Amino acid sequence: MDTVKMLLEKANRLPMLPGVYIMLDKKGEVIYVGKAKKLKNRVSSYFHGEHLPKVAAMVAKAADFQVIVAGSEFEALVLENSLIKRHKPYYNILLKDDKGYPFIRMDRRKEYPRMEICARAAKDGAEYFGPFGGRSQSREIIDAVSKALLLPDCTRSFPRDIGKERPCLNYHLEKCAGWCLRDADAGDYRARIEQAAMILEGKSEELVSDLQKEMLAASEELRFERAGELRDRIRAIEGLRNRQRVIATSFTDTDAVGFRRGAKSCFTVLHFVEGDLIGKDVEMLDEPIESDSEAVEGLVRQYYTAPGSSVPKTILLPCEIDGAEDLEKLIGQISDKRVHMEVPRRGERLRLVESAQLNAQEEIERRTTAEQRRSKTLEWLQRALELETLPRRIEAFDVSNLGNSGIVAAMTVFQDGKPLRRDYRKFRIRGLDVQDDYASMYQAVQRRFQRCLEGDEKFAPLPDLLLIDGGEMHTQTACRALEDLGLRLNCFGMVKDERHRTRALVTASGREIGISGNQAVFALIGSIQEETHRSAVSYQRKLRGEDLASVLDSIDGIGPKRKNLLLKHFRSLKAIREAGEEQLREVLPASAASAVYAFFHGEEE
Numbered sequence: 001m002d003t004v005k006m007l008l009e010k011a012n013r014l015p016m017l018p019g020v021y022i023m024l025d026k027k028g029e030v031i032y033v034g035k036a037k038k039l040k041n042r043v044s045s046y047f048h049g050e051h052l053p054k055v056a057a058m059v060a061k062a063a064d065f066q067v068i069v070a071g072s073e074f075e076a077l078v079l080e081n082s083l084i085k086r087h088k089p090y091y092n093i094l095l096k097d098d099k100g101y102p103f104i105r106m107d108r109r110k111e112y113p114r115m116e117i118c119a120r121a122a123k124d125g126a127e128y129f130g131p132f133g134g135r136s137q138s139r140e141i142i143d144a145v146s147k148a149l150l151l152p153d154c155t156r157s158f159p160r161d162i163g164k165e166r167p168c169l170n171y172h173l174e175k176c177a178g179w180c181l182r183d184a185d186a187g188d189y190r191a192r193i194e195q196a197a198m199i200l201e202g203k204s205e206e207l208v209s210d211l212q213k214e215m216l217a218a219s220e221e222l223r224f225e226r227a228g229e230l231r232d233r234i235r236a237i238e239g240l241r242n243r244q245r246v247i248a249t250s251f252t253d254t255d256a257v258g259f260r261r262g263a264k265s266c267f268t269v270l271h272f273v274e275g276d277l278i279g280k281d282v283e284m285l286d287e288p289i290e291s292d293s294e295a296v297e298g299l300v301r302q303y304y305t306a307p308g309s310s311v312p313k314t315i316l317l318p319c320e321i322d323g324a325e326d327l328e329k330l331i332g333q334i335s336d337k338r339v340h341m342e343v344p345r346r347g348e349r350l351r352l353v354e355s356a357q358l359n360a361q362e363e364i365e366r367r368t369t370a371e372q373r374r375s376k377t378l379e380w381l382q383r384a385l386e387l388e389t390l391p392r393r394i395e396a397f398d399v400s401n402l403g404n405s406g407i408v409a410a411m412t413v414f415q416d417g418k419p420l421r422r423d424y425r426k427f428r429i430r431g432l433d434v435q436d437d438y439a440s441m442y443q444a445v446q447r448r449f450q451r452c453l454e455g456d457e458k459f460a461p462l463p464d465l466l467l468i469d470g471g472e473m474h475t476q477t478a479c480r481a482l483e484d485l486g487l488r489l490n491c492f493g494m495v496k497d498e499r500h501r502t503r504a505l506v507t508a509s510g511r512e513i514g515i516s517g518n519q520a521v522f523a524l525i526g527s528i529q530e531e532t533h534r535s536a537v538s539y540q541r542k543l544r545g546e547d548l549a550s551v552l553d554s555i556d557g558i559g560p561k562r563k564n565l566l567l568k569h570f571r572s573l574k575a576i577r578e579a580g581e582e583q584l585r586e587v588l589p590a591s592a593a594s595a596v597y598a599f600f601h602g603e604e605e
Contacts, residue, residue, distance in 0.1 A: 003063060008047035010065070014040040018076045019069040020083060023091070026063040030087040035080040035323075039067050052517050053383035054289075058091040074326040081301055081330065093285060093298045102138045103128040103310075106197060111186065112158035112179070113193050115142045115151075120307060129200040145199050148236035149192045150177040159186075199237065208234055254349075256316045258356030259296050261519055264368055264376070265289045266360040267299045271312070272352055282363055291517070297321040304331045304339075311335035316353045317343050374417030377520040381465075384513055384521065385505065387490055391465035392416050396494070396528050397448075397478065398469035399429075399440045400536035407432055409444030410536035413463075414528055425459070426539045438477045441468065445481040453485060466491040467525070469532055472510045479508045494529045502529045552576075557595045562588055566596070576600070 016038045023032040036042030046059050070076040084092055105118045107126035117138045121128035146153040153176070154168050163182035170176040179189055198207040215230035258268040265285040281303075289295045296319055304311050311331060321327070324341050332339045344350040368376070382390050394414040401407040413423040427444045445466075451459035466489050468478045475493035482489055495512065497503035502525045504512045515521045552563045569587045570576045576584075577600045584593035 004047050004059065007062065007065065008044060011040065011044035011047060014043055014067060015069065016040050017069050018071075018073045019067050020076050020079045022066045022068075022083065023058065023062045023089075024064045024066065025061050028064075030083075030089050031061060032058050032089045032091040033080055033083045033087065035073075035076040037073055037322075039069070043067065050511075050513060052514075053380060054091065057383075073323055074329055077301075077323055077326045077330055081305055084298075084302070093289065093295050094302070104138055104142060104200060105129075106193070106200075108193065108197070112189060115145065115196065117142070121310075127197065129197075141200075145196050147175055148199075149196055149233065150175065151189075151192055151196060152176050152179050156180055158189075195237075204237060208237055211237070254314045254316060254352065255312045256349075256352040256356040257296065257300060257318060258353065258358070258360035259292055259299070259318055260357060260360040260364055261289050261292070262361070262364040262368070262373060264364055265295065266363045267295075267303075268356050268360040268363065269303065270352065270356045270359065271310075282359075284363065284367060292319050293321050297323070297327065300341075301327060301330070305334050309335070311337060311339060313338070313340065315339065315341045316349055316356075317341055318353050318357055319343060371416075373520065374524075377524050378417055380518055381521050381524070384515065384518070385465070385490065385492065387465065389464055391490070393461065393463045394465045394467060394528065395448075395463040396467040396469065396532040397441060397444055398529075398532040398536040399437050399444065400533075400540040401429075401435050401437075401440070407435065407440050408536060408540045409440055410532060410539055411444070411448055412528065412532045412535055414524075417524060419531060424535060426535070437470070438473060441470070441474055441477045442481045445478045446485065449482065449485050449487055453487075462487075463489065465489075467505075467528060467532075468493045469529060471495050472506050472508065475506060476508045494525060496529075502526045555596055555599045557592045562592055 018035075018037055019039045020033065020035050021039060021043050022030055023034075025031050034042070043065065046055070046062070050056075051059065068079060070079055084094075088094060102117050102119055103121050105116050105121075105126050105128055106113050107124075109125060118128075143153060145151070152158070152170075154170060156165075156168075158179060162180055162184065165180065167178045167180055168176070171178040171180075177188075177192075178184060195207055195211075198204070211230050211234050215227050215234065218224075218227040218230060254272045256270045256272060258266075258270070260266050267283040267285065269281045271281075283299065285295075296317060300315065300317070300321070303309065304315070317324075320343055328339050328341050342349075344353055378390050378392065381387075385391075392415065396412050396414075397409060399407070399409045407429040409427040409429060411425040411427070413420040415423075425448060427447055429440045429443055431443075432439060445468075448459060449462075452462065466478065466482075468474045468491065471493050475491060479491050482491065492505040492507060492513070494502045495504045495506050502522070503516060504514050505525065506512050515525055552558050552566060558566075565587050566576055570579060576596070579597075581593055581597040584596050587593070588596065
């Protein structure tokens with residue numbers, strides 16, 4: 001029995017209960033883990049119907065599956081999260097393990113605490129600020145805070161090295177208060193460390209306010225040197241705050257999540273405190289994504305349930321996700337804080353999500369060239385259509401006519417995703433007295449490839465993919481023309497939706513392949529269809545204008561100027577022929593109007 005059919009029968013026997021399903025390959029290895037509200041419906045859906053390439057590839061490798069029934073959807077979510085972390089299945093969307101976002105660690109239990117960079121937050125009694133976008137950004141933040149508060153940024157250890165050597169260059173450059181000197185005040189050091197923590201927590205305004213009060217008090221007590229030190233420190237902190245707003249905090253108020261798909265997919269998290277951007281995390285994904293909703297749900301779950309993750313009060317999402325309430329509960333339990341997720345529709349919160357979406361799109365654009373984006377799109381198209389080779393050369397056909405006359409067809413060519421206009425071809429359909437799109441399509445396709453087989457270099461080479469404007473019958477007609485010539489090419493029809501956009505591709509047997517789930521492929525096929533239709537219509541109009549002009553040239557008294565006036569006003573030969581003499585006089589002088597009328601109606605009279 002066929003494996004897919006066997007798995008479908010097995011899935012149809014599953015209960016209509018929540019739980020987790022585990023897809024296994026021939027070796028028994030876990031290749032995918034998912035959760036379901038109703039196991040029977042969800043699991044059976046994999047084994048019938050059409051799927052995007054990634055899902056189809058997973059199903060093709062699935063040799064068996066296991067299920068674990070859960071007591072609730074929330075229990076299923078917790079179990080799914082645990083199994084994904086344990087097995088790291090190939091077909092699940094996974095954050096890269098080798099890309100961590102560092103924290104700044106500060107252990108205030110020590111006599112002389114220092115700020116240091118570490119890969120992960122740990123439950124060791126120290127405080128962790130972050131995460132940040134990278135080690136270089138973390139180092140910049142430590143340097144800036146140390147400079148503002150004149151804290152040490154050297155390799156000396158305190159109190160061990162106090163008084164042992166002369167102060168380093170930072171002291172003489174007034175970048176450090178000289179904590180290695182024998183008379184250094186340990187209490188002052190501790191106070192500045194507390195101030196550094198306030199800056200890292202996003203409490204710069206509160207810190208400046210406290211220092212201003214202390215400065216005024218020192219001034220009133222005539223301790224002008226102390227007041228001057230505090231003034232300089234306030235200026236340094238304000239300069240730090242104004243110069244660089246990207247200082248992360250372990251107590252972020254709001255995170256805005258962005259997710260975009262293109263040649264690659266990008267997941268971004270922007271950390272905001274009181275509307276100010278304080279940090280940005282980015283994750284690039286190379287594999288094609290089937291659903292924004294599923295991708296966002298999986299990535300958000302992994303991001304905020306990872307050990308040491310910084311969890312905000314509010315998480316703003318770009319789209320609705322299934323099981324949002326359960327995910328809130330899961331993140332809340334792991335982080336031990338109350339979390340709220342929402343999809344904003346208007347106002348300032350929507351602006352934050354739009355900013356995250358824009359960042360995701362810009363990351364994709366920045367990290368991929370136009371050529372890479374086109375190449376990736378063609379790779380996805382190859383997988384979706386199950387082609388043996390990359391469709392580097394794509395040819396498309398469309399037919400245009402005006403009633404039973406002026407029937408034409410156009411062929412466009414796209415090479416590596418770009419129009420190759422020098423290879424466009426146009427066909428004036430011969431031997432048809434009535435409109436017949438199928439016969440016209442057959443003739444155009446037959447003539448194009450007949451010329452190629454005859455050795456005409458203008459009609460070489462053969463395409464990797466042939467697209468036909470129309471549905472199943474149009475595609476069958478094109479395939480029949482190829483078969484009659486002894487050719488077998490990859491041929492698909494372009495099916496439009498109610499808004500006249502390409503919604504799917506169709507085979508000659510009527511099997512539809514959806515493309516709306518992949519924006520890049522959807523845009524490419526849509527542009528090919530539009531360009532081919534434009535080419536056919538423009539050629540048909542050109543010939544119609546030439547035919548009309550040739551008829552008018554044979555009328556006495558009608559020169560180029562009057563001919564153009566008639567064409568502009570009536571727009572077709574039929575309208576001119578049917579116009580009365582009075583209507584013609586609205587455009588032409590009386591004698592010329594009579595000549596035109598007599599030319600078309602003389603025989604009748």
